[in-house]
Amino acid sequence: MIVALISGRGSNLAALLDAGLPVGAVISNRADAKGLELARARGVEAIAVEHRAYATREVFEEALRARIDGFAPRLVLLAGFMRILTAGFVERYRGRMLNIHPSLLPAFPGLDTHARALAAGVKIHGCSVHFVTAQLDHGPIVIQAAVPVLPDDTAASLAARVLRQEHVIYPRAARWFLDGRLVIGSGVVIVKGSNAGSDAQLVLGPD
Ligand code: GRF
Numbered sequence: 001m002i003v004a005l006i007s008g009r010g011s012n013l014a015a016l017l018d019a020g021l022p023v024g025a026v027i028s029n030r031a032d033a034k035g036l037e038l039a040r041a042r043g044v045e046a047i048a049v050e051h052r053a054y055a056t057r058e059v060f061e062e063a064l065r066a067r068i069d070g071f072a073p074r075l076v077l078l079a080g081f082m083r084i085l086t087a088g089f090v091e092r093y094r095g096r097m098l099n100i101h102p103s104l105l106p107a108f109p110g111l112d113t114h115a116r117a118l119a120a121g122v123k124i125h126g127c128s129v130h131f132v133t134a135q136l137d138h139g140p141i142v143i144q145a146a147v148p149v150l151p152d153d154t155a156a157s158l159a160a161r162v163l164r165q166e167h168v169i170y171p172r173a174a175r176w177f178l179d180g181r182l183v184i185g186s187g188v189v190i191v192k193g194s195n196a197g198s199d200a201q202l203v204l205g206p207d
Contacts, residue, residue, distance in 0.1 A: 003073040007082040010035020019171035061089045087134035097132040100170045109137030114155040127166045129173040140189045142173045
């Protein structure tokens with residue numbers, strides 16, 4: 001089963017549940033996260049481990065780790081979890097923790113990705129699901145989706161376009177993981193049994 005870590009709205013969590021993925025528990029570092037209500041409404045155990053209640057990042061992570069491991073999940077999904085994790089924590093879940101990031105990595109790691117994409121003038125933007133490693137937003141990439149950047153886009157309109165694709169690719173990546181189809185070699189993910197993309201060409205932008 002899956003444990004999902006969230007901090008806010010939980011729309012990716014909803015997409016995972018809609019896809020029928022076995023999310024057994026949701027943990028938020030904020031008790032007011034809307035995603036906790038969403039989980040409870042769907043009968044999923046929802047827990048707050050509030051980072052503010054702990055004196056240091058390490059003590060917070062120890063509490064988080066204890067709650068996660070209590071469920072003995074096969075897979076941990078960061079779904080809008082807005083706390084930086086220490087290398088020690090990440091190491092514990094190496095090869096079984098995924099994150100969804102709202103950019104085409106390795107472009108735009110970190111925050112404010114949509115505004116930064118607009119400021120950079122990129123014509124294609126998107127989202128990535130990747131394995132979590134100690135370096136923020138840098139782990140092996142599982143799947144990406146691209147969207148066009150349109151001339152009158154705002155950060156909000158671009159974010160909404162990207163978010164629709166997040167909801168497509170995150171459930172797909174999680175399913176691949178649970179089906180044992182993801183293999184990491186030399187920092188690159190291979191999806192076993194997939195011939196997707198061999199002839200595909202993706203060109204997005206104005207004429
Ligand atoms: C998403 O854009 C995700 O990529 C980012 O945080 C946002 C979370 O949204 N890491 P939600 O809580 O899943 O609606």
